[in-house]
Amino acid sequence: MLDACTSAEEATKLATTGQEMFNELSKLPFSVVAAIHGPALGGGLELALACDYRVCSDDDITRLGLPEVQLGLLPGSGGTQRLPRLIGLMASLDLILTGKQVRAKKAKKLGIVDAAVPDSVLLEVAKQFATKSKPKRKTSPKEKLISNISVSRKVIFDQAAKKTRAKTRGNYPAADKILEVMQYGLEKGFAKGLEKEAKEFGELVMTPESEALRSIFFATTEMKKEHFGDAKPRTVNQVGVLGGGLMGAGIAHVSLGKAKVPVKLKDVSEDGVLNALSYNYKLFSKQRKRRILSKAQLQAKMGQLRGGTDYLGFEQTQVVIEAVFEDLALKQSMVKEVEALSDKDIIFASNTSSLPIHQIAEGASKPENVVGLHYFSPAEKMPLVEVIPHATTSDETVATVVALARKQGKTPIVVKDSAGFYVNRILAPYMNEAAHVLMAEQEIEHIDNALLNFGFPVGPITLLDEVGVDIGAKIMPILVKELGERFQGPDLFDTLLNDGRKGRKVGKGFYTYKGKDKKVDKSVYGLLKLTPSKSISEDDIALRCVIPLLNEAVRCLDEALLPTQEMVISVPSLVLVSLHSPVVHSDSWIIMDWINLSRRWVSLSSSTVKGLSHVRRCWIGRSKIALSTKNLAGLPAFFFA
Numbered sequence: 001m002l003d004a005c006t007s008a009e010e011a012t013k014l015a016t017t018g019q020e021m022f023n024e025l026s027k028l029p030f031s032v033v034a035a036i037h038g039p040a041l042g043g044g045l046e047l048a049l050a051c052d053y054r055v056c057s058d059d060d061i062t063r064l065g066l067p068e069v070q071l072g073l074l075p076g077s078g079g080t081q082r083l084p085r086l087i088g089l090m091a092s093l094d095l096i097l098t099g100k101q102v103r104a105k106k107a108k109k110l111g112i113v114d115a116a117v118p119d120s121v122l123l124e125v126a127k128q129f130a131t132k133s134k135p136k137r138k139t140s141p142k143e144k145l146i147s148n149i150s151v152s153r154k155v156i157f158d159q160a161a162k163k164t165r166a167k168t169r170g171n172y173p174a175a176d177k178i179l180e181v182m183q184y185g186l187e188k189g190f191a192k193g194l195e196k197e198a199k200e201f202g203e204l205v206m207t208p209e210s211e212a213l214r215s216i217f218f219a220t221t222e223m224k225k226e227h228f229g230d231a232k233p234r235t236v237n238q239v240g241v242l243g244g245g246l247m248g249a250g251i252a253h254v255s256l257g258k259a260k261v262p263v264k265l266k267d268v269s270e271d272g273v274l275n276a277l278s279y280n281y282k283l284f285s286k287q288r289k290r291r292i293l294s295k296a297q298l299q300a301k302m303g304q305l306r307g308g309t310d311y312l313g314f315e316q317t318q319v320v321i322e323a324v325f326e327d328l329a330l331k332q333s334m335v336k337e338v339e340a341l342s343d344k345d346i347i348f349a350s351n352t353s354s355l356p357i358h359q360i361a362e363g364a365s366k367p368e369n370v371v372g373l374h375y376f377s378p379a380e381k382m383p384l385v386e387v388i389p390h391a392t393t394s395d396e397t398v399a400t401v402v403a404l405a406r407k408q409g410k411t412p413i414v415v416k417d418s419a420g421f422y423v424n425r426i427l428a429p430y431m432n433e434a435a436h437v438l439m440a441e442q443e444i445e446h447i448d449n450a451l452l453n454f455g456f457p458v459g460p461i462t463l464l465d466e467v468g469v470d471i472g473a474k475i476m477p478i479l480v481k482e483l484g485e486r487f488q489g490p491d492l493f494d495t496l497l498n499d500g501r502k503g504r505k506v507g508k509g510f511y512t513y514k515g516k517d518k519k520v521d522k523s524v525y526g527l528l529k530l531t532p533s534k535s536i537s538e539d540d541i542a543l544r545c546v547i548p549l550l551n552e553a554v555r556c557l558d559e560a561l562l563p564t565q566e567m568v569i570s571v572p573s574l575v576l577v578s579l580h581s582p583v584v585h586s587d588s589w590i591i592m593d594w595i596n597l598s599r600r601w602v603s604l605s606s607s608t609v610k611g612l613s614h615v616r617r618c619w620i621g622r623s624k625i626a627l628s629t630k631n632l633a634g635l636p637a638f639f640f641a
Contacts, residue, residue, distance in 0.1 A: 002205050002214065012202030018043065018077035019194050022050035031134055035126035037119055039063045041101065045112075046077040049086065053129040054112065057119040058104040064112055065101035071217055072210030074178045076201035081185045081193040086137065087111040089153070089186070093160050096178055105291055150187070157183045171455045174204055220411070223567055228387070228414045231395035233403035234347075240320035241265045242334060244272035244307065246505065247351060248323035249279040250379025252305060256280065257287075257380075259407035262304040264313045273307035280305055283380060315342040319404060321373060323351040326474040331360045339365050347397050349373035353424055354475040356482065357417045358390035368394040373401050374421060375410075377467070385410040390417045416561045419482030420475070425556060427463075428479055429548035431472070432489035434460030437541055439490045443532040444510050444520045450541035460545055462518075465509035469493060470502045492528055499527055 005011040025032060025047075034040075034048035036056035045064050048054045056062050066075045066083065074080055075096065084092040087110050095102070095110075104116035117125045157179055164175045177200045185193020204210050239255045241248050244267035252263045267273045284301050287293045293301070306313060314320065320338050324330060331350055338348050348370050350360050361370040372388025385405045389398050398414065405412040415421045420428060437447050438461065448459020464472060473493035480487045496509065501524075503509035511518040525532050556562065 005202075005205055008202040008206045010202070011205035012198050015076035015198035015201040018046070019198060022047060022078050023194075026050045026052075031130055031132055033126045033129045035122050036064070036113070037062060037122055039101075041065050041067055042075065042079075043077055046075055046079045046082070049082040050078060052134050053114045053126075053132070055115045055117065055122060055126045055129060056104050056107060056113045057122045058116045059119050060103075062104045063101040064104075064107045065099065066096050067099035067101065069097060069172075069174050069178060070099040070213065072172070072174045072207060072213040073204050074174055074181060074197065074201055076197060078194060078197070080178060080181045080197050081190055083112075084182060084186065085190070089156060089182075093156075093179075093182070096182070097160065097164060097175055103292070153183065153186060169453050169455070171209070171453075173207060173209060177204060219567070223413065223564070224411050226413075226564070228402055228412075228563070229395050229399060231399040233399040234318055234396060236261060236318045236400065236404050236407075238262050238264065238317045239404070240314045240317035240338075240346075241276075241323060242320060243267060243323035243351075244269075244274075244276035245323065246279070247375065247377055247379055248321075249276040250377070251321055251323055251351070251375060252276060253280050253283050253380045254408040254410070255404075256301050256304055257284070258409040259404060261407075263306070264317055265305065265307040266311060266314070267307070267309060270309060273309065277302070277305060277307055311337065311341055314338070314346075315344075317346060319347045319349055319401065321349045321351060323375075326352060326355060326471075326478070328355055328359055331355065332363055335360065335364045335370060339369075345369050347371065347400055349401050351375055353471065354420050354478045356390070356419055357388050357393070361390050361392070367392045369397055371397050371401055372415075372417070372421070373405070374423075376423070383409070383411050384423070385412050386421045386423060387412050387414045388417050388421055389414065413567055414563055416559070418559070418561060420479050422556055422561055424475060425479070425483070425561075426549050426552045428476065428487055428489075429552050430545050431460050431464055431467075432476070432487065433545045433548050434541075435464070435490050435492060437536065437544060439492065439528070439530070440536065441530050441533055442536055442541065443534055444524070446532075446534045446536075446538070447541055450538035451545060453538055454542040454546065461510050465503040465511055465513075468503045468505060469496050469509050473497060495527060496524075 001014065002011060005014065031053060032051040033053045033055060034051040036048060036054065037059060038057075038061050040048055040056070041063065042065075045066055048064075056064065066079045068075050068079075075083075080096065083096065086092075091110050094100070102110065102112070104113070107113045108116040114129065115125055161176070161179055164172075164179065168175050181193065181197050181200050184196045188196075236259075239252075239259070239261050241252045241255070241263055242265075244265060248265065248267070252265055255261055255263050265273065265276055267276065281302060284293060284298045288295065288298045322331060322334055324334070331352065335348050338346055345366060346369065348364075350357065350370070350372050351374055352360065352372060353374055357370065357372040360372075361367040364370050367390070370390065371393045372386065372390075374386040374388065376382035376384055385408075387398060387401055387405065402412045402414070413422070418425070434447055434451075438444065444461050448461050451459045458466065476487060476489055476493070500506065501509045504511075504513050504518075507513050508521060510521065510524055512521045524530075
């Protein structure tokens with residue numbers, strides 16, 4: 001519907017129509033009750049807000065929120081005006097500016113709903129509310145002070161604007177407009193606020209940021225529906241996990257918590273097992289604190305996680321997920337050990353981040369049961385998982401791990417068996433170029449800030465620390481061997497590792513870490529024999545880092561590494577969780593800019609991209625992509641409009 005709008009005026013009219021409909025609902029002479037089971041997001045919640053009472057089920061699938069900001073928009077059917085008048089300014093700012101979704105109990109605590117009840121009695125309770133007279137909402141003294149006194153309002157909005165600018169760095173116009181519209185409505189009144197809301201909604205619909213974010217959203221939605229074949233998945237009643245590190249512990253957690261299947265966990269040491277158990281207890285305790293789990297439920301979850309240093313009980317599993325370090329011989333031996341456990345077909349899923357799956361399957365007696373299942377760290381938070389079948393992996397195996405990943409709350413994508421798969425393959429040149437910039441004596445924070453200001457949620461040097469310097473040291477040589485010299489980064493990993501700098505997980509890498517705080521460890525400069533400066537502009541640093549990423553994405557598309565073109569755009573947004581995807585920027589570059597920027601990149605970069613010839617256009621959803629096919633040194637292909 002929004003995509004059909006050709007002007008801001010048309011989009012404004014759509015918003016006004018929705019507002020008028022909900023206004024009529026709110027003016028009915030009898031009480032109207034919204035009974036909510038499942039997600040009530042965006043317009044669904046705005047409809048509920050126009051009702052006199054709201055009752056929701058306490059089911060896990062029930063979520064309430066106004067996520068329009070994540071599409072580069074603001075709530076356009078009264079949400080910016082009704083929510084602050086219902087639950088107060090502070091709470092509504094938090095919900096609308098972040099687009100966060102809340103569960104039933106939290107919604108009740110905030111005052112969004114009047115009751116949160118079991119689904120079995122939802123309609124009966126809703127009927128009881130329908131017999132009540134229209135409510136007179138009471139405002140707390142604190143909220144009256146904030147909302148009704150102009151000085152208090154100004155302080156709140158000024159603070160919110162400051163925090164918003166620090167987070168979005170000017171890349172996200174919707175957040176600024178949300179603040180403007182909410183403040184205007186509180187100062188000028190409800191009716192004027194609705195007018196302002198509709199007008200600004202219409203303007204935002206036409207922005208390139210919203211257009212690109214909506215494109216990514218719809219591509220991602222379609223990706224979640226992808227079945228990746230017609231084979232029927234096996235039933236998975238129990239999962240095995242090999243490795244008790246952060247990744248193995250995280251995989252165990254999503255298997256227990258989301259997929260709701262018992263887990264057997266094995267590590268080479270008892271300390272590794274205890275660490276995994278402790279990690280899961282800590283995560284479940286946080287859910288207990290937030291009242292997502294009861295004490296009994298927490299204990300039940302932990303009772304379903306059994307660990308040890310042997311394979312006891314693994315014969316009862318249907319899928320074993322390996323999450324050990326990148327050692328091909330070790331992974332191959334584990335395949336044989338799992339195959340020896342039972343005559344039944346146990347699927348062996350490797351969480352390798354770079355090793356080709358066909359190599360891991362070499363020597364397997366049943367290679368059809370071997371598949372890649374690559375999670376991203378931390379596994380309990382990151383939404384994407386890559387499923388990598390090799391040439392003889394069975395369709396049933398693929399269907400089973402795809403179904404399991406979805407139950408774990410993940411968005412699975414099936415990727416061709418190639419070194420680095422898709423995500424690490426496109427991120428490696430990006431982080432390599434950032435490392436080259438560092439070795440050109442640029443300050444660590446200067447490099448990170450360049451990409452933060454470009455729109456990434458974390459800078460590339462921070463990302464290296466998050467991934468782990470030791471992991472990078474393992475992955476890069478594999479990519480160079482399998483894919484060529486363009487993946488060759490500067491020689492700095494060994495120097496850092498010899499100084500114990502593995503990254504955030506050990507408290508120091510390029511930064512030092514204490515709790516949630518981090519700061520640049522300036523001793524790194526001496527270690528690498530650098531005299532840091534800011535001699536390269538932020539724009540040039542961003543250009544140097546982003547174009548190799550996009551160029552590699554194009555290569556992956558040429559090689560049909562992913563099953564659909566839309567995934568080329570949507571997958572990076574799931575990994576980077578960016579407010580302003582690189583695709584958003586690249587879509588705004590016209591063809592002449594592409595040529596000029598490409599030449600500029602070659603003049604700046606540490607290496608010259610080879611293997612490009614002419615540019616042809618193809619549509620990916622609503623975005624265009626430049627594809628390279630033959631030879632023309634120096635013109636990296638990337639997304640453009």
